[in-house]
Amino acid sequence: MKILIVEDEMEIAKIIQTTLERESFDCMVAYDGLTALDLFQQQAPDLIILDLMLPKLDGLEVCTRIRQKVNTKDPYILMLTAKGEEIDRVIGLSTGADDYLVKPFSPIELVARVRALLRRSLRHGGSQNNVYETPHFMVDLDKHSAVKKLEDNTEDTLELTTLEFNLLSTFMSYPGRVWSRTQLIDKLWGNDFFGDERVVDTHVRRLRKKIEPDTANPTFIKTVVGVGYKFEDETSS
Numbered sequence: 001m002k003i004l005i006v007e008d009e010m011e012i013a014k015i016i017q018t019t020l021e022r023e024s025f026d027c028m029v030a031y032d033g034l035t036a037l038d039l040f041q042q043q044a045p046d047l048i049i050l051d052l053m054l055p056k057l058d059g060l061e062v063c064t065r066i067r068q069k070v071n072t073k074d075p076y077i078l079m080l081t082a083k084g085e086e087i088d089r090v091i092g093l094s095t096g097a098d099d100y101l102v103k104p105f106s107p108i109e110l111v112a113r114v115r116a117l118l119r120r121s122l123r124h125g126g127s128q129n130n131v132y133e134t135p136h137f138m139v140d141l142d143k144h145s146a147v148k149k150l151e152d153n154t155e156d157t158l159e160l161t162t163l164e165f166n167l168l169s170t171f172m173s174y175p176g177r178v179w180s181r182t183q184l185i186d187k188l189w190g191n192d193f194f195g196d197e198r199v200v201d202t203h204v205r206r207l208r209k210k211i212e213p214d215t216a217n218p219t220f221i222k223t224v225v226g227v228g229y230k231f232e233d234e235t236s237s
Contacts, residue, residue, distance in 0.1 A: 001046045003047045004027075004040060025116075049110075064095045067095070079099070096177070096183065109168065135149070170184065176230060178229070181200040204221060
């Protein structure tokens with residue numbers, strides 16, 4: 001697994017690099033935002049540890065540009081910041097970060113967060129076999145099929161429109177990630193979209209009707225107020 005560390009404080013970058021290399025990860029380091037984008041293009045990392053405050057290009061802008069790139073590897077992003085306010089966390093996640101770690105942090109916590117993110121790609125399939133699987137759902141991109149797993153160990157085939165299928169696939173590709181409406185529009189419609197971004201809410205409501213036990217209190221597709229939506233599916237759900 002390749003990890004790109006983007007941190008302008010050399011001492012902190014070195015600590016992160018040493019910690020992760022002890023765990024057998026292949027690490028590379030960038031000390032500013034522009035270099036980070038160059039290394040991302042050249043090396044296609046599996047995960048990026050991204051500091052929020054960077055010279056030349058800040059972490060939020062780096063994250064946004066990476067998520068906007070098409071036909072490239074879509075890595076997990078763990079954002080680092082010295083700030084602990086809720087608004088910073090929400091802004092970071094809304095730009096496409098998958099997790100958020102506040103400085104100072106322990107090496108043990110860092111490794112745990114990294115492993116948790118990378119386990120998602122192993123547990124949920126991913127681009128290698130085009131199958132995403134969570135405790136209650138499975139989506140097969142090649143077969144264009146989606147099923148919900150029931151308590152009696154049977155499966156219920158979901159009758160989804162193409163847009164609903166693509167929306168569920170997008171959510172399941174990154175469980176826990178917060179998606180803004182703009183990001184979902186880019187994923188689902190691309191440059192062909194014209195209209196109000198609130199159309200996303202309509203399709204989310206329709207999808208919820210097909211997968212949620214109670215649409216008034218969603219279990220899987222959660223609303224993140226002021227930002228957008230995220231998909232969660234834990235064993236205890």
